[in-house]
Amino acid sequence: MADAVLARQQGDDFQARMFWLSAALLLRGDGIVTKVAFETGPKAFDDVVIDYAAGKGPLDHHGKQILRLHKQCKWHVKPGDFGADELILPKFIGGEKHSFLNRAHDAQVAFAPTGEGAMFELLTNWNLRRADPLWKLIRTEWNALDLDLLFDGGPGTVMGRLRTGWADHLGIDEPELRKLARTLVFHTRLQSGAQLREQLNDRFASVGMRQISSAQTGFEYDDLIRKLHLQGRKEFDRKSFGELVREQNLLAGPPEPERTIVGVRSFMHPIDNLSARVPDMLDLIGDFDGRYLKDGKSWNGDLLPRAREFMVGAAQQGDHMRLVLDAHVSLAFAVGSILNVKSGKSIEIEQRTDGKRFWKRDDVPVDPDWPGIVVERVEMESGGPELAVAIGLTHDVLPMVKDYLQSRPDIGALLSVALDKGSSSGASVRSGSHAMKLAEAVAAAVRKEKRGSTLHLFIAAPNGFTFFLGQQQQALGRTAVYEWDHDGPRGSGYSEGIVVG
Secondary structure (H helix, E strand, C coil): CHHHHHHHHHHHHHHHHHHHHHHHHHHCCCCCEEEEECCCCCCCCCCEEEEECCCCCCECCCCCECCEEEEEEECCCCCCEECCHHHHCHHHHCCCCCCHHHHHHHHHHHHCCCCCCEEEEEEECCEECCCCHHHHHEECCCCEECHHHHCCCCCCCHHHHHHHHHHHHHCCCHHHHHHHHHCEEEECCCCCHHHHHHHHHHHHHHHCECCCCCCCCCCHHHHHHHHHHHCCCCEEEHHHHHHHHHHCCCECCCCCCCCEEEEEECCCCCCCCHHHCCCEEEECHHHEECCEECCCCCHHHHHHHHHHHHHHHHHCCCCEEEEEEECCHHHHHHHHHHCCCCCCCEEEEECCCCCCCEECCCCCCCCCCCCCEEEEEEECCCCCCEEEEEEECCCCCHHHHHHHHCCCCCEEEEEEEEECCCCCCCCCCCCHHHHHHHHHHHHHHHHCCCCCCCEEEEEECCHHHHHHHHCCHHHHCCEEEEEECCCCCCCCCEEEEEEEC
């Protein structure tokens, strides 16, 4: 019984924090989010509902605008996993008669009868089973279903049997199943409650709401949502939410000074849809199939000119910029090269790591105890004139780079760059000041080397570091940045991305 009570309380708190994360956007001046509600909407998809302004809402995985997003929050005290079969079992969502797919189909028919305009999202801290067909169907850049894969193959195939099972369970045909499948989103890589609390404080700070210190055991916003529920206040537009935060003394003071906030997106973050909070964004997702550039698209012919035009236009709006980069490593480097050290701009970069959320080149004083770099030169058998650099700040990439260079006779030398203290990890780079110091050290090491016509970069590091290194591009000369095949279907190796210079 104690476990059941704890699970319910943690589930309620998780749902409350997802509400506040979205509702805070109602205080922004961009008008993207028009209404946020909790426990109001179709059954099982009423935990959090977000309405977007026409013409301003985020785009779905087919490039169509989303006008409404329904979230179902499913938090578990103990770890577990699920697959395609659980979606037709009522007990998976705590029901007796209706399954997740039953509820999703009812919501889809009511709010997205053509399969467009609304999305229905399951947020859970359980994981998908790796061997399950559902795991293979999730497009990681969107967490939506790959319809081409789901509807590929005849009745006797794995996907055919899955389609038949789902359609028979719902009593619908395959065209109707396709409409439903198009609207489903599965988020399973969720942050801990503490990390979500930190993200909330960042959101609150950006709109002038009071933050909750991590030293406090409670989180008053969790308690407030329960009071609002008892009062029947479950739906807020921009006016009524503004009244709420004033009534409850939730305002800390004026919002942070206005900055030009821009984003570049080439893949989707699993829980944070940039188009819902970034007013001006270069959205390149349509140029990619997952994380891979679509056939017929070119890094330098298509993406680099668009990035340059977008960034130059953004830089002309003011001297203070905030960048949000949910983008490939070569795009982060390219943006840095466009906004180089001579641009004269004050630039902050949103960084999703422990510690500071927004990095600047001088955000904190330099600490002599921060890790520096150690550089080792490796001669390749080819003896070619070109130089490669393998930078492993978050993890070691040297073995993979060496394997790739076996196919590159033009590259005769490799610089291995690693940290000189401790092991590489996602938190190895401490701040913007640290990232800038490391980028300058890498550039200095490269300048000492004899190079051919192009420098070849292989980077495992936060995008903030990569941006700062891109700002050094003029000192590095013509530079090619390489992309890693994350998911494996293209050979689990490297391929050339953007070439700058």
